[in-house]
Amino acid sequence: xxxxxxxxxxxxxxxxxxxxxxxxxxxxxxxxxxxxxxxxxxxxxxxxxxxxxxxxxxxxxxxxxxxxxxxxxxxxxxxxxxxxxxxxxxxxxxxxxxxxxxxxxxxxxxxxxxxxxxxxxxxxxxxxxxxxxxxxxxxxxxxxxxxxxxxxxxxxxxxxxxxxxxxxxxxxxxxxxxxxxxxxxxxxxxxxxxxxxxxxxxxxxxxxxxxxxxxxxxxxxxxxxxxxxxxxxxxxxxxxxxxxxxxxxxxxxxxxxxxxxxxxxxxxxxxxxxxxxxxxxxxxxxxxxxxxxxxxxxxxxxxxxxxxxxxxxxxxxxxxxxxxxxxxxxxxxxxxxxxxxxxxxxxxxxxxxxxxxxxxxxxxxxxx
Amino acid sequence: xxxxxxxxxxxxxxxxxxxxxxxxxxxxxxxxxxxxxxxxxxxxxxxxxxxxxxxxxxxxxxxxxxxxxxxxxxxxxxxxxxxxxxxxxxxxxxxxxxxxxxxxxxxxxxxxxxxxxxxxxxxxxxxxxxxxxxxxxxxxxxxxxxxxxxxxxxxxxxxxxxxxxxxxxxxxxxxxxxxxxxxxxxxxxxxxxxxxxxxxxxxxxxxxxxxxxxxxxxxxxxxxxxxxxxxxxxxxxxxxxxxxxxxxxxxxxxxxxxxxxxxxxxxxxxxxxxxxxxxxxxxxxxxxxxxxxxxxxxxxxxxxxxxxxxxxxxxxxxxxxxxxxxxxxxxxxxxxxxxxxxxxxxxxxxxxxxxxxxxxxxxxxxxx
Numbered sequence: 242x243x244x245x246x247x248x249x250x251x252x253x254x255x256x257x258x259x260x261x262x263x264x265x266x267x268x269x270x271x272x273x274x275x276x277x278x279x280x281x282x283x284x285x286x287x288x289x290x291x292x293x294x295x296x297x298x299x300x301x302x303x304x305x306x307x308x309x310x311x312x313x314x315x316x317x318x319x320x321x322x323x324x325x326x327x328x329x330x331x332x333x334x335x336x337x338x339x340x341x342x343x344x345x346x347x348x349x350x351x352x353x354x355x356x357x358x359x360x361x362x363x364x365x366x367x368x369x370x371x372x373x374x375x376x377x378x379x380x381x382x383x384x385x386x387x388x389x390x391x392x393x394x395x396x397x398x399x400x401x402x403x404x405x406x407x408x409x410x411x412x413x414x415x416x417x418x419x420x421x422x423x424x425x426x427x428x429x430x431x432x433x434x435x436x437x438x439x440x441x442x443x444x445x446x447x448x449x450x451x452x453x454x455x456x457x458x459x460x461x462x463x464x465x466x467x468x469x470x471x472x473x474x475x476x477x478x479x480x481x482x483x484x485x486x487x488x489x490x491x492x493x494x495x496x497x498x499x500x501x502x503x504x505x506x507x508x509x510x511x512x513x514x515x516x517x518x519x520x521x522x523x524x525x526x527x528x529x530x531x532x533x534x535x536x537x538x539x540x541x542x543x544x545x546x547x548x549x550x551x552x553x554x555x556x557x558x559x560x561x562x563x564x565x566x567x568x569x570x571x572x573x574x575x576x577x578x579x580x581x582x583x584x585x586x587x588x589x590x591x592x593x594x595x596x597x598x599x600x601x602x603x604x605x606x607x608x609x
Numbered sequence: 610x611x612x613x614x615x616x617x618x619x620x621x622x623x624x625x626x627x628x629x630x631x632x633x634x635x636x637x638x639x640x641x642x643x644x645x646x647x648x649x650x651x652x653x654x655x656x657x658x659x660x661x662x663x664x665x666x667x668x669x670x671x672x673x674x675x676x677x678x679x680x681x682x683x684x685x686x687x688x689x690x691x692x693x694x695x696x697x698x699x700x701x702x703x704x705x706x707x708x709x710x711x712x713x714x715x716x717x718x719x720x721x722x723x724x725x726x727x728x729x730x731x732x733x734x735x736x737x738x739x740x741x742x743x744x745x746x747x748x749x750x751x752x753x754x755x756x757x758x759x760x761x762x763x764x765x766x767x768x769x770x771x772x773x774x775x776x777x778x779x780x781x782x783x784x785x786x787x788x789x790x791x792x793x794x795x796x797x798x799x800x801x802x803x804x805x806x807x808x809x810x811x812x813x814x815x816x817x818x819x820x821x822x823x824x825x826x827x828x829x830x831x832x833x834x835x836x837x838x839x840x841x842x843x844x845x846x847x848x849x850x851x852x853x854x855x856x857x858x859x860x861x862x863x864x865x866x867x868x869x870x871x872x873x874x875x876x877x878x879x880x881x882x883x884x885x886x887x888x889x890x891x892x893x894x895x896x897x898x899x900x901x902x903x904x905x906x907x908x909x910x911x912x913x914x915x916x917x918x919x920x921x922x923x924x925x926x927x928x929x930x931x932x933x934x935x936x937x938x939x940x941x942x943x944x945x946x947x948x949x950x951x952x953x954x955x956x957x958x959x960x961x962x963x964x965x966x967x968x969x970x971x972x973x974x975x976x977x
Contacts (some may be wrong), residue, residue, distance in 0.1 A: 314879065314906060321876045344876055348907035508689045508712055511682065538682060539716035 242276070242306025243330040244283050246298055248322040248341060254285050254298045255316040257469055260442045261287035261294035262312045273309035274316075275356045276329075278302045286359065287312065292439050293359040296469040304330075307353035310337055318346055359472050362463040366428060367454040368402060372466065374422055376447035378409045379440050381420045381569045381596055386437040387413035394434050394478040400462075403430035410483050411437075416562050417483055417585075418569075421595040433457055434480055439473035446471065487599060488587060491578035493554045495525060496591060497547040499575050503567040505532050505543040510560035512538045519560035520603055525579075526553055534560075556582035557605045566598035610644070610674025611698040612651050614666055616690040616709060622653050622666045623684040625837055628810045629655035629662040630680045641677035642684075643724045644697075646670045654727065655680065660807050661727040664837040672698075675721035678705055686714055727840050730831040734796060735822040736770060740834065742790055744815035746777045747808050749788045749937045749964055754805040755781035762802055762846040768830075771798035778851050779805075784930050785851055785953075786937075789963040801825055802848055807841035814839065855967060856955060859946035861922045863893060864959060865915040867943050871935040873900050873911040878928035880906045887928035888971055893947075894921055902928075924950035925971045934966040 258274050266272060266289065275286040283300040286293065308331045318339060319327065327341040331350060339346040387395035392414070399410040408421040439462075446466045447453065454465040457475075464471040506521060509532045513519035524531040525547070532543040556579060567575070572590030579586045582605065588598040626642050634640060634657065643654040651668040654661065676699045686707055687695065695709040699718060707714040755763035760782070767778040776789040807830075814834045815821065822833040825843075832839040874889060877900045881887035892899040893915070900911040924947060935943070940958030947954045950973065956966040 311906075317879045318876065321872070321879065323872070343873070343912040345910040346876075346880075346907060347909075348880070504689070504691070505711070508686070508714075511685045511689065512714075512716070539714060541715075542713040544711040 242278060242308055243303040243328070244278060244300045245303065245326050245328050246283060246300035247324070248319050248327045249324050250298050251283070251327065252316065252320045252322075254296050255312070255319060257296050257446065258285045258287035258294050259312055259316060260445065261289055261292045261471075263289040264313060270309055270351050270355045271357075272311055272313070273351055273356070274312045275307070275309050275353060277307035277353065278305045286356075288357060288359055290357065291436065291474050292442060293472045294442070294469065295359065295472075306331060308335060308337060309351040309353055309356050310348065314348060318348075360461045360474075362456055362458055362461045362472055364454075364456055364463065364465070367456045367465070368407075368424065368427070368431075369452045369454055370407060370422070370424060371450050372447040372453050373450050375453050376444055378407075378420045378422060379444040379447075382409045382411040382418040383437060383440050383444065384565050384569065385411040385413055385416050385418040385598075386440075389413070394476050394480055397434040397436045397476040398440060399432065399480040399483070400435050401430075401432050402427060403432075409440075410480070412481055412483060412486075415559070415601050416566065417486060417597075417599040418566070419483065419597045431457055432480075433462060434476035434478070435462055436473060436476055439471065443471055486585070487597065488578070488580050488584060491551065491580055491587075493525060493549070493551040493579040495530065495547045495549055495577050496574060497530070497545055497577070499567055499570050499573060499590075502545055502575070503564060505545050506560050506563055506567070509534045509541050509543050510564070512536045512541055513560070514538070520557055521560045521563070522555065522557045522605065524553075524555050525549060554579055554582060555605070556586070557603045558600065559603055562600055566600060570596065570598070610646060610676055611672035611696070612646060612668045612670050613694055613696050614651060614668035615692070616687050616695045617692050618666050619651070619695065620684065620688045620690075622664045623680070623687055625664050625814065626653045626655035626662050627680055627684060628813065629657055629660045629839075631657040632681060638677055638719050638723045639725075640679055640681070641719055641724070642680045643675065643677050643721060645675035645721065646673045654724075656725060656727055658725065659804065659842050660810060661840045662810070662837060663727065663840075674699060676703060676705060677719040677721055677724050678716065679718075682716060686716075728829050728842075730824055730826050730829045730840055732822075732824055732831065732833070735824045735833070736775075736792065736795070736799075737820045737822055738775060738790070738792060739818050740815040740821050741818050743821050744812055746775075746788045746790060747812045747815075750777045750779040750786040751805060751808050751812065752933050752937065753779035753781055753784050753786040753966075754808075757781070762844050762848055765802040765804045765844040766808060767800070767848040767851070768803050769798075769800050770795060771800075777808075778848070780849055780851060780854075783927070783969050784934065785854060785965075785967040786934070787851065787965045799825055800848075801830060802844040802846070803830055804841060804844055807839065811839055854953070855965065856946070856948050856953065859919065859948055859955075861893060861917070861919040861947040863898065863915045863917055863945050864942060865898070865913055865945070867935055867938050867941060867958075870913055870943070871932060873913050874928050874931055874935070877902045877909050877911050878932070880904045880909055881928070882906070888925055889928045889931070890923065890925045890973065892921075892923050893917065922947055922950060923973070924954070925973045926968065927971055930968055934968060938964065938966070 277284045282297040286295045322341040330338045335350040337350040401408045407424040410419045456463045509521045510519040521534045572592035574591040576589045585599045645652045650665040654663045690709045698706045703718040705718040769776045775792040778787045824831045877889045878887040889902050940960035942959040944957045953967045
């Protein structure tokens with residue numbers, strides 16, 4: 242193989258490919274980037290056997306071929322080269338020669354024959370959604386994915402396409418986040434579970450208002466973002482029927498400013514003893530809610546204005562889960578609907594965007 | 610004590626004071642900020658028994674007094690308050706009440722009686738130097754301070770004032786950095802050793818072209834930066850007579866572009882096996898120098914243009930020490946002077962600024 246290309250463009254594409262490379266893998270060949278020539282482009286592939294990323298850089302192909310190079314070392318070298326032209330050449334012993342202006346590197350590559358092939362996912366009848374919309378959908382839900390290895394399917398998000406609607410759903414046992422958007426020209430309904438890691442990788446590649454194309458087969462999903470393809474294995478199993486978890490009624494409904502509430506809860510949680518268990522108590526009355534916390538460090542009282550519909554309520558929450566939900570709501574104001582102080586409440590933006598954040602309260606002992 | 614002030618200004622001053630607070634200390638009272646009223650200001654003090662920082666914030670003093678508050682908790686609370694007015698009040702049991710708009714905190718403070726007093730350093734006949742100049746002096750030398758606890762005095766920098774000149778000197782056994790600047794109106798020569806930690810703290814406080822004022826007694830130094838006083842214990846002992854280490858002659862002198870050399874050495878060190886021992890070999894000839902490195906990962910050849918005066922030379926260095934020196938030179942071009950390949954070389958800016966970086970080569974075995 243012998244190719245010539247611009248180091249800056251190549252470094253950019255190496256960065257993309259590296260998202261799919263697990264540098265801690267015990268399989269040496271998977272620490273590599275698979276380089277192969279394809280017409281007037283160099284194709285770069287990274288793969289950890291779960292997620293694969295393929296992308297392309299414009300190149301002059303002097304001699305066709307393929308090679309695997311250590312992703313870390315190759316990336317470090319290319320990133321440090323001057324903004325000129327780099328020539329990459331291999332020999333029959335898988336040595337890789339990298340020449341650029343006054344720099345000449347020789348590093349060891351691996352035979353491309355050992356590199357595993359990515360699954361083939363059909364690329365017909367793809368769904369189409371603008372990048373910025375998908376990015377926002379991921380951002381507003383992905384933080385609620387379970388980190389608990391024993392809850393296998395909950396380490397991914399349900400992606401549902403039906404009735405001109407696309408939804409992403411994440412649940413971790415304490416809260417649930419659902420974000421939906423309209424999607425036109427749907428020919429077929431879909432219900433799959435995308436791993437959280439893949440969603441984070443995809444999120445980091447979404448950067449414009451151009452379209453993303455989505456495709457699925459029984460085992461895999463493909464996301465095509467500009468000249469980059471992300472192929473991920475789907476999680477197998479049955480996702481929780483989340484619709485059943487959403488309360489249909491409420492006894493207490495409040496409307497309040499999102500940012501004021503977030504700031505007050507953040508302050509109220511400063512006295513908590515541990516990062517994981519920040520208990521705050523809300524006392525909802527006419528026109529205002531008191532937020533209190535009482536720990537060995539001291540106590541705090543915060544007051545937030547609101548509009549109340551329904552009953553007074555005293556209820557306690559883990560402040561961290563509350564804040565994570567509020568942070569991801571763009572609407573200036575929110576509604577919060579409660580049934581009782583032991584049932585989940587629902588947080589919704591007032592601006593009408595389709596987002597629901599469900600949150601379980603903490604049972605109060607009498608002395609908090 | 611009862612005072613009213615602006616939370617943003619207070620938060621800023623808490624941040625300054627916290628630089629002198631070691632949150633891992635076993636003495637609880639030293640985790641605190643000592644607050645005391647002084648005319649129409651609130652004085653904040655942080656102290657770890659080595660370095661003390663005192664600063665002031667404008668405040669309305671409703672009732673005089675003093676208290677010690679946990680620096681971390683107090684800082685977190687004040688930083689999260691809205692940009693309005695905060696009222697801070699204490700009671701006879703050292704409770705601290707923090708009220709701001711709709712937020713009310715009550716936290717436990719400590720009696721100010723337990724807080725150690727900072728040493729008194731005389732503030733007459735102070736030396737004066739612009740902040741940006743002192744900042745640059747620290748930046749160009751502080752990285753060469755020894756990290757080796759057994760080399761006590763080398764964990765600080767020699768500060769020398771004499772002959773209308775101020776110098777900072779750092780040595781760690783492998784390299785030496787000296788930066789000097791002119792200083793007028795000197796009445797008395799000074800030779801003291803300032804701990805590295807204090808220099809880093811001072812560096813982070815220097816931000817303008819205003820003057821810093823410096824004062825010394827037998828045991829302590831004081832740096833007055835705007836309304837902030839940094840008082841540090843001096844290191845005791847004799848500093849190495851660094852002047853004797855600087856070679857007076859050379860057999861090989863080269864002139865080359867600082868940035869090109871830095872880039873080439875950075876690339877050449879990418880193949881090194883470990884962060885700590887990046888061996889590179891320089892081969893100095895007419896008009897050009899080859900930089901090579903040869904490891905299990907592969908090999909690299911870099912070429913840098915230069916102007917040579919004197920003999921050809923082959924010499925090896927630890928690239929990390931070389932790069933750290935080059936990074937801190939602003940001059941577009943540098944001179945490097947060598948005697949032999951086992952004696953230290955000297956790197957100097959061509960632009961005439963008074964900076965010297967001395968670097969020990971690595972002895973070459975024949976097979977590198």
